[in-house]
Amino acid sequence: MRYWPNKSLFAVLTLVLVNTGCASIEPWVKPYERDKLADPIMAFNRNPLATSHLNHVQDSREAARGATGAGGGGCGCN
Amino acid sequence: MAVTNLAMRGSTAALLLVAGAAQASVLPVDRADVMHHSYSGGGVSIDGPAVQVRSKVGQNLSISGTYYIDTVSGASVDVVATASAYSEQRKEKHIGFDYLAGNSLLSANVTASDENDYKARTVSFDISHDTFGGLTTLSLGTALGDDTVGRNGDANFQEQVKRNNYRVGISQIITTTWIMALNGEVNLDEGFLNNPYRQVRYVDPTAPLGYAYQSEIYPRTRNAAAVSLVNKFYWPDRSAFTLNVRGYQDSWDIRSTDYEISYVKPLDWGFTVEARIRYYTQTQASFYRDLFDYQSQLNFMARDKELSDFSDLTSGLGLIYKLPQFSFFKGTAPEITLQYEEMFYKYNNFRDVRVRDVPAGTEPLYELEARVIRAFFSLYF
Incomplete structure (x- = not known):
């Protein structure tokens, strides 16, 4: 027997998702609430030069590269 | 380039010095950094200075420039086996432009890296x-x-590598x-991707050690994809935790994952402490062997330990100290940073061929400990 969830439940969930998607979603963290996120300790890449060196050492020793998450950058080559 | 990847191949670092291309809507802060970096481990030492300056020009443009030097010396396990110790230097220059246009930040970077053979x-x-x-x-x-x-030593040898990189990201509050x-x-790479010095070993009963060497041969293309997820949390005591996980896979059948936790906490008297721990593991390339069964066994053959099955663990500590403002340079914020890392690599299919009194292929598995130090002075202005 093919497994398939209850079709009614599936229809209800689809309706809920569609309706939710149609509703406008407002930014839920206001600019005046972002003081903690703006703290330098929350920066993705606080010291670019040091991070570059760190990533370089890792890339030289490991096969993986890229998507380091350091400010959206990464090594383009190896 | 020599025989080790740690020779800091220019291409490896080409974009790294421009990583951190900032977040949109604001230009990166103006700052100048002078750094001394040092790596030692596995018989190899790499160190040198680096300087980076970034400054706004007008309201919408920020320009950055970097000068970076690696000086490599020593003899890694590869060198001990098949070549002699060496010393060389790599110099890298970079200039970057960031232009702010409304809610968008446009960036362009150019990097040039030069070694005597790369x-x-x-x-x-x-x-x-x-x-x-x-x-x-x-x-x-x-x-x-x-x-x-x-x-080096072969003026007629010259090969090319073309690299194409595409990246996409989303950050969400x-x-x-x-x-x-x-x-x-x-990452899509095409061209001469192996190291012209490194060799593979194969079983040769007529050789004194039971094995002999031949040049490694890599495919001329390599396609790779990586995805990472970073989560950063602000803690009520004014500290921050970062959790990072990354997955990687390429057309050479290497798969890897790494996990990292880092922590930063400002203290009294202008000090800030940092700590991080990272675990990395990867599978080996399909054409990697520590010891091939016979000469030219495969179309492609590698014995580069960076392509082998291994894992590594990194732990690091950092200390930042905000210096008093210079009386002769009002409006600037100087700070000094010291970062120290210990790295431990455990190879699961790369044997230490310096051990020669055992049958070929039964040498102990290779392990490596390395230490990295970065000391830098930063001036925000």
Whole structure:
């Protein structure tokens, strides 16, 4: 027997998702609430030069590269 | 380039010095950094200075420049086996432009890296855009690399590598204390991708050690994809935790994952402490062997330990000290930083051929400990 969830439940969930998607979603963290996120300790890449060196050492020793998450950058080559 | 990857191949670093291409909507802060970096481990030492300056020019443009030197010396396990110790230097120059246009940040970077046997040229373009009331930042980027590979002692040897890189990212503010980023990157390399010095070993009953060496042969293409997820949390005591996980896979059948936790906490008297721990593990390339069964066993053959099955663990500590403002240079904020890392590599299929009194292929597995130090002075202005 093919497994398939209850079709009614599936229809209800689809309706809920569609309706939710149609509703406008407002930014839920206001600019005046972002003081903690703006703290330098929350920066993705606080010291670019040091991070570059760190990533370089890792890339030289490991096969993986890229998507380091350091400010959206990464090594383009190896 | 010599025989080890730690010779800091220019291409490896080509874009790294421009990483951190900032978030949209604001230009990166003006700062100048002078750093001394040092790596030692596995018989190899690499150190040198680096300088980076970034400054706004007008309201919408920021220009950065970097000068970076690696001086490599020593003899890694590869060198001990098949070549002699060496010493060489790599110099890298980079200039970058970031232009702010409304909620978008456009970036262009050019990097040139030169060693006596390896030259790399890279250009990259990135755009990041703030949307959804500043809660979401989307980023897109590409880089083109053109490398020239030489071989010391062989003036007729010259090969090329073309590199194409594409990346996409989204960072999302989740709550007032939680931000998340998802990054994806594809790398397409084509050309001479192996090291012209490194060799593979194969069983040879007629050889004194029971094995002999031949040059390694790599495919001329390598396609790779990586995805990372970063979560950053602000803690009520004014500290921050970062959790990072990354997955990687390439057309050479290497798969890897790495996990990292880092912590930063400002203290009294202008001090800030940092700590991080990272675990990395990877599978080996399909054409990697520690000891091939016979000469020219496969079309492609590698014995580069960076392509082998291994894992490594890194732990690091950092201390930052905010110096008093200079009386002769008002409005600046100087600080000094010291970062120290210990790395331990455990190879599961790369044997230490310096041990010669055992049958070929039964040598102990290789292990490596390395220490990295970065000391730098930063001036925000």
